[in-house]
Each structure stands twice: as structure tokens, then as C-alpha cells.
Amino acid sequence: MKTILFIIQKEFRQIFRNKAMLPIIFVLPMIQLLILSNAASFEIKNIKFSYIDNDHSVTSRELISKFQASNYFNVIESFSSKKVADWQMQTGKVDVILEIPNHFERDIIKENGSNLSVSINAIDGAAAGVESVYISQIINSYNQKIQTQLYQYNEASYIRPVNIVTIPSFWYNNTLNYKTFMVPGILVLLVTMLTLFLSSMNIVREKEMGTLEQINVTPIRKYQFIIGKLFPFWVLGLVILTVGLTIAKVVFSVPILGSIGLIYFFTSIYLLVILGIGLIISNNSDTQQQAMFIAWFFSVIFILMSGLFTPIESMPQWAQNLTLLNPILYFVEIIRMVMLKGATFSDISRPFFIIIFYAFALNGIAVWTYKKVN
Amino acid sequence: MNKEKIIEVQNLTKQFGHFTAVNSISFDVYRGEIFGFLGANGAGKTTAMKMLIGISKPTSGEALVAGFDVKTNTEMVKRSIGYMSQKFSMYDDLTIKENITFFGGIYGLSKIQIKEKTERLVEELKLEEVIDKLVGSLPLGWKQKLSFSVALLHEPKIVFLDEPTGGVDPITRRQFWEMIYAEANKGTTIFVTTHYMDEAEYCDRVSIMVEGNIEALDTPKNLKSKYNVASMNDVFLKLARNAE
Numbered sequence: 001m002k003t004i005l006f007i008i009q010k011e012f013r014q015i016f017r018n019k020a021m022l023p024i025i026f027v028l029p030m031i032q033l034l035i036l037s038n039a040a041s042f043e044i045k046n047i048k049f050s051y052i053d054n055d056h057s058v059t060s061r062e063l064i065s066k067f068q069a070s071n072y073f074n075v076i077e078s079f080s081s082k083k084v085a086d087w088q089m090q091t092g093k094v095d096v097i098l099e100i101p102n103h104f105e106r107d108i109i110k111e112n113g114s115n116l117s118v119s120i121n122a123i124d125g126a127a128a129g130v131e132s133v134y135i136s137q138i139i140n141s142y143n144q145k146i147q148t149q150l151y152q153y154n155e156a157s158y159i160r161p162v163n164i165v166t167i168p169s170f171w172y173n174n175t176l177n178y179k180t181f182m183v184p185g186i187l188v189l190l191v192t193m194l195t196l197f198l199s200s201m202n203i204v205r206e207k208e209m210g211t212l213e214q215i216n217v218t219p220i221r222k223y224q225f226i227i228g229k230l231f232p233f234w235v236l237g238l239v240i241l242t243v244g245l246t247i248a249k250v251v252f253s254v255p256i257l258g259s260i261g262l263i264y265f266f267t268s269i270y271l272l273v274i275l276g277i278g279l280i281i282s283n284n285s286d287t288q289q290q291a292m293f294i295a296w297f298f299s300v301i302f303i304l305m306s307g308l309f310t311p312i313e314s315m316p317q318w319a320q321n322l323t324l325l326n327p328i329l330y331f332v333e334i335i336r337m338v339m340l341k342g343a344t345f346s347d348i349s350r351p352f353f354i355i356i357f358y359a360f361a362l363n364g365i366a367v368w369t370y371k372k373v374n
Numbered sequence: 375m376n377k378e379k380i381i382e383v384q385n386l387t388k389q390f391g392h393f394t395a396v397n398s399i400s401f402d403v404y405r406g407e408i409f410g411f412l413g414a415n416g417a418g419k420t421t422a423m424k425m426l427i428g429i430s431k432p433t434s435g436e437a438l439v440a441g442f443d444v445k446t447n448t449e450m451v452k453r454s455i456g457y458m459s460q461k462f463s464m465y466d467d468l469t470i471k472e473n474i475t476f477f478g479g480i481y482g483l484s485k486i487q488i489k490e491k492t493e494r495l496v497e498e499l500k501l502e503e504v505i506d507k508l509v510g511s512l513p514l515g516w517k518q519k520l521s522f523s524v525a526l527l528h529e530p531k532i533v534f535l536d537e538p539t540g541g542v543d544p545i546t547r548r549q550f551w552e553m554i555y556a557e558a559n560k561g562t563t564i565f566v567t568t569h570y571m572d573e574a575e576y577c578d579r580v581s582i583m584v585e586g587n588i589e590a591l592d593t594p595k596n597l598k599s600k601y602n603v604a605s606m607n608d609v610f611l612k613l614a615r616n617a618e
Contacts, residue, residue: 006479010468017467017508210461216429217457218480219449 003220007228011202015232024198029190029240033247037183040309044130049073050094052085057105066138067098073134086119095121096131183254184335185308187244191267192274192328193299195237199278200295201288203229208287222370230275237271238264248339257342266334266348270355273327276362283369302328330355378405380532380563381426386435388421395421397586398435405531408554408564410577414614417583419567420460420536426565427457427534440531453481456525456533460540462517464524466510470501473509474524481528495523515546522553526562533557535566539573551576571607580606582613589613 015021049067053060067073076094079085085097099117101107107114118135122128206212215225241264248254256263277298285291304310305319306328312320323329330351337343345352381403388396396418403409413419424430426439428448437444440454464473471492478488496505499519509517518538525533535554539547551573558564566577574580574594581591590597590613597609 003480003482006476009479010465010472010476013472014465014467209466210459210463211465213429213459213461214457214463215480217427217452217455218477219452219482220480221449 003224004228004231007220007225008231011229011232015236024194025236025240026243029194029243030247032190033183033186033244034251036186037179037252040182040186044127044134045072047073047131047134048076048093048095049098050076050079050085050088050096051098051100052079052082053100054102055100055104059105059108060100063100063139063142064098066142070134070138089119089121092121096135098135179252180254180340181336183248183252184339185306185332187241187248188306188328188331188335189303189308190244191237191240191271192302192331194240195233195271195274196278196299197292197295198236199230199233199275200281200285200291202233203279203282204285204288204291222367226279226367226370230279233275233278234268234271237274238267241267254339256339258338258344262345262348263335263338266331266338266352266355269352269359270327270331272359273355273362276359276366277327279366280362280369283366283371302326305329306332308332327355327358379403380405380440381409381565382436382438383426384436386422386425386437387433388418388425388430389433394586396425399583399586399588401581401588401591403532403563403565405563406558406561407578408558408566408576410574410580411565411567411583412571412574412580412610413567413583418586419583422583423534423536423565423567427455428452453528454531456528456530458518458521458525458533458535458538460537462514462521464509464517464521467508469506469508470512470520471505473520474527477524478527483528491527499523515542515549518542518546519550519553522550526557530562532563532565535564537567537569539568539570547573571605571610574606574610582610584613 051064051067053064064075064078068075073096079088079097082097082099085094085099088094089097097119099119101115101117104114104116116139118132120128120131120135203212206215245256245260245263249256278295281291281294281298285294305312305315305323305326307323308328312323312329315323334343334348334351337348341347379402381401383402384400385398386396386400387394387398399422411419411423421430425432426437426444428439428444428451432445439451442450442454444451465476468476474492474495475488478491483491492505496502501520504512504516509520512520522533522535522538525535539550542550547570554564554566554576566573568574577594579591579593580597581588583589590600590609592600594606598604598606601609601612603609603612
């Protein structure tokens with residue numbers, strides 16, 4: 001025990017002697033949380049909207065004003081012909097072209113319907129999908145309104161149309177605030193990446209400097225060295241979590257409905273998993289550069305397959321199965337459940353036990369692959 | 375001469391795949407002597423030494439260091455020895471004092487012992503001015519003297535020095551050997567590898583390794599008369615040349 005304390009003391013001294021370390025621990029998470037949480041949004045705003053109005057009627061102008069009134073569309077300009085509009089699409093000036101045909105108003109009144117043509121820039125397929133939904137919503141609501149008016153005008157003495165209005169109620173994030181959803185996720189990412197990188201490069205550093213050989217000649221036992229080496233990074237992980245939670249609460253007003261204690265309890269075990277991975281990487285690399293690349297390789301896979309940026313439900317089945325191996329997935333799931341839903345321990349027990357299992361398995365491998373003797 | 379064996383090596387062998395780095399060497403080292411372990415680059419001396427300090431497992435053969443088997447009782451071997459490698463191996467980003475505290479601590483010295491040792495070292499090596507400086511900022515000669523002292527903190531029975539004077543000036547080398555003599559006089563056994571043949575002359579006995587085998591082992595005086603040459607340098611050249 002005394003030996004471990006001496007190692008921990010030495011580690012902390014080295015960590016804080018490194019001038020880059022304090023900014024890495026406190027400033028980087030702040031900047032990343034502030035920037036990423038604002039930037040990483042799937043809401044599509046400021047869609048560059050243009051139109052060709054061949055009808056020039058009251059109805060067509062009213063339809064366009066609907067787009068002008070929307071927050072999501074920036075009405076850039078109106079074009080006189082499809083040809084000009086297509087050219088502007090190609091140069092990237094506009095994303096959406098709405099073409100209103102001749103006799104649009106007349107067709108609606110007389111034939112009870114008309115066709116509109118919409119062209120959408122679909123280089124970003126996901127964005128195009130969302131834009132198409134927005135556009136149909138606006139057109140539909142406008143169209144229904146017209147129909148309703150027409151009904152009332154022509155058949156006033158008959159049955160009034162039943163207007164069904166759907167009022168969605170969004171649970172757990174009722175204003176659909178994107179940040180409420182993203183901030184906990186990005187916090188997970190930060191805690192994971194920083195601890196993974198710092199821990200995986202730490203033991204390799206001793207290998208590079210030649211001090212590891214000196215350590216191996218001392219009677220330090222494997223477990224003492226590993227605990228002494230990793231404990232400081234475990235503490236740092238929790239400090240980063242604290243910084244992040246504070247920013248989430250103070251800057252983004254993300255609700256923390258569940259127990260903070262539960263978040264810390266889970267994170268403290270989750271960090272063991274990450275430190276175990278870091279140690280395995282350290283054991284299998286000879287230079288910090290190698291360790292860095294391997295750590296990077298794993299983080300990219302873990303992050304993209306964590307459900308943080310893309311829903312896991314929409315991945316192919318084999319990829320969904322793979323995500324079950326991803327520790328970040330469980331952390332994202334749990335921190336969102338606890339913060340936004342107020343989940344209690346019994347709600348998160350399944351991912352919790354999976355993480356405990358991982359902690360044992362990975363650290364087992366890590367200790368086993370750490371060799372004092374060759 | 376007091377002939378108490380402190381290191382006993384029998385047919386010690388290390389193979390890496392088909393390559394035999396150390397080929398069944400046998401020798402003894404006696405308590406309190408300065409044992410020079412010589413050999414050209416790649417002759418296998420570092421490998422042999424690593425087996426004796428317990429960081430490399432022998433392929434076959436036996437070795438007892440301070441009475442403990444290096445294969446089965448590695449932890450006890452490590453408690454009994456000090457080691458200073460050719461790569462300087464204290465922490466550059468810690469101060470001298472912090473390094474002493476750390477290495478003392480992991481060898482199980484108490485806080486009071488560490489404090490006493492630190493004070494004695496400050497006095498012996500005249501470290502008053504630099505004790506709180508980062509080790510990385512010291513000149514190499516200083517670092518090596520310090521490194522040697524740190525290897526002796528826990529008062530080991532044997533200290534292994536792997537090319538301890540590589541890259542330092544002659545004055546520092548002389549001072550370094552004075553430290554070695556002083557330590558040997560206290561009864562500590564010194565096991566030292568070196569490339570400097572003048573240093574070989576300082577040793578009580580030297581062994582010369584050539585291609586994994588010990589080709590010669592005796593006092594410098596006996597070796598010179600045996601090969602009928604004037605210096606250890608010539609002994610070394612004769613043996614190494616025979617191998618080519």
C-alpha cells in the first residue's frame with residue numbers, strides 16, 4: 001500500500017509538472033463542450049430556398065409567404081425559369097427549388113388539386129430528407145387550409161370538416177432542445193477520450209525514457225505499479241466529469257433529473273474500463289506515437305458506433321450487434337437516462353452490469369499482458 | 375581473500391529463437407569484489423546481466439544472486455540488488471529530492487530513512503544548490519553520480535552497473551570510480567560492464583565475453599601475463615580478434 005502511495009505521489013507530481021496538462025484537463029473540455037454542443041446539431045436551419053412562380057396568383061403568393069414565415073427557410077430569390085434556377089443549384093447558391101405551375105390556383109379550385117415540383121440538393125442525403133419533410137409539412141398545412149376554406153365556401157350548409165390537430169408531446173425533452181440531448185453525449189466523449197489518451201500514453205512514456213526498466217528491477221509488484229499508474233487518471237476522469245457537468249448545468253441548463261451520485265458511481269466504474277483499454281494499448285506499443293494511433297483508432301470506432309451522432313436503430317443488423325461491444329454506448333445510454341429521464345439504479349442495472357463485466361475482463365487482459373520479465 | 379560467493383552462475387543460457395545470445399556461461403562472483411563484465415557490442419553481456427537482475431528469463435541454466443534463484447525468487451533478488459542502466463534512468467521531470475523520495479519509497483524505506491539518506495547524499499555529493507532542481511536540467515556527469523547513489527539507497531548487497539560511464543569526461547569518470555571503490559570497501563559487490571579498458575584495469579577480476587561465451591576470467595594482472603601483453607586493451611583485442 002505504501003509503495004502504491006509513493007507511485008501515485010510521483011505520478012501526480014509529473015502530471016502537474018507538465019505545463020500542458022492543466023489546460024488539457026480544464027480548458028479543453030470546456031471549449032469542446034461549448035463549441036460542439038452548439039455546433040453538433042441535426043436541426044437544419046437556414047435552408048437556401050428559391051422558387052419559380054409561374055402562376056402569380058394570390059394562392060401561389062400565399063404559399064411562398066408560408067416559406068418566408070418559416071424559421072427554417074431563407075428565401076433567397078425567385079427565378080424566372082427552371083433553367084436559371086438549375087444553374088443556381090449547380091453553383092451551390094440554392095438548396096431547394098419550388099416550382100409553382102401555371103394555373104395553380106385555378107386547378108386547386110376547379111380540379112381540387114394541383115402538382116408542385118420540388119428540387120432538393122441531396123449531396124447530404126440526410127439533410128435532404130429532413131428538408132423534404134419540412135417542405136411537405138408546409139405545403140400540406142397550406143393545402144389543407146385551402147381545402148378547408150373551399151369546403152366552407154361551397155358547402156357551408158353541409159357538415160363542417162373535422163379538423164384533426166395533432167399536438168405531439170415530447171417526453172424527457174419537451175422543447176426538443178437539441179443541446180439537452182447532445183451535451184451529456186459530448187461529455188461522455190470527452191471523459192472517455194481524455195482518459196484513454198492520457199493513460200495509454202503514460203506507461204509507454206516510461207518505456208521510451210528507459211525508466212520502465214529501472215522500475216522493473218525494483219521489487220514493485222505488477223498490481224502496485226498498475227494501480228499507482230492508473231489511479232491518477234481515474235481521478236482526472238472524474239474531475240473532467242465534474243467540469244463537464246458544471247458546464248452542462250450552468251451554461252446549457254441541461255436538466256439533471258436523476259441522482260448525481262449514480263452518475264459518479266457509474267462513471268467511476270466506466271473509467272476502469274477505459275483505463276484498462278489504455279493499459280492494453282500501452283502494453284502493446286513501444287512509442288507514444290504508436291499508442292496514440294491505436295487509441296485514436298479505437299476512439300473513432302467507439303464514438304461513431306455509440307449512438308451519439310447516429311441512431312443505432314438505423315444501422316444494419318451486424319453493425320448493431322457490434323455496437324453491443326462498445327463501452328461508450330452504455331455510458332451514453334446511462335448518462336442520458338439518468339440526466340434526462342431521472343433513471344434510478346434498477347433502470348440502468350443491465351448496462352451497469354455489462355460495464356462491470358468489461359472492467360474485470362479488460363483489466364484482466366491488461367494485467368496479464370503487462371510483462372515485467374521478457 | 376574472503377571467498378564467499380554472492381553470485382553463482384551455472385550453464386546460464388538465453389536463446390532468442392534460433393539465436394543463442396548467451397551460451398551456457400558459468401562463473402562466480404565473490405562478496406565485496408569489483409567484477410568487470412567485458413565484451414564487444416552484441417557479445418551478450420547486457421542479456422546475461424538482465425537475467426541476473428531478474429528482468430529476462432533464462433532459457434536454461436541456474437543463477438543464484440545473493441543466494442536467491444533468479445528464476446523462482448525474482449522478488450527477493452530484486453530486493454538485494456541495485457541497478458544502474460546505460461540509459462540514464464531517473465525521472466527528468468522530477469527534482470533530485472523527488473527522485474530520491476520515489477526510489478527510496480518503492481524500496482520500502484521509511485520517511486525518516488528517506489530524509490536521512492537525502493541529507494547524507496546532499497552532503498556527500500554537495501547537492502545543496504541543486505536538490506530542488508529538475509534532474510533533466512543537470513549535466514550528464516552529475517546525473518550518473520546521482521543515479522549510482524540512488525541505486526545504492528536501499529543498501530543492496532550487489533549493485534549492477536551497465537556501462538555506467540558512457541559519454542562522460544575523464545575527470546567525472548575518475549570521480550565515478552572513486553565512488554565505486556568507496557562502496558566496494560563498505561562490502562558491496564560491484565558488477566560492472568564497460569567498454570573502457572582502462573576501467574577494466576580497476577576491477578578485481580574481469581570476464582571477457584565473446585559471442586555468448588566467457589572466453590577469459592581472471593584478475594587483470596593474470597590475464598595480461600597469460601596472453602603476454604602489456605594492457606587489458608591488448609587482451610581484449612586478442613580475444614575479440616580470435617573470434618572473427
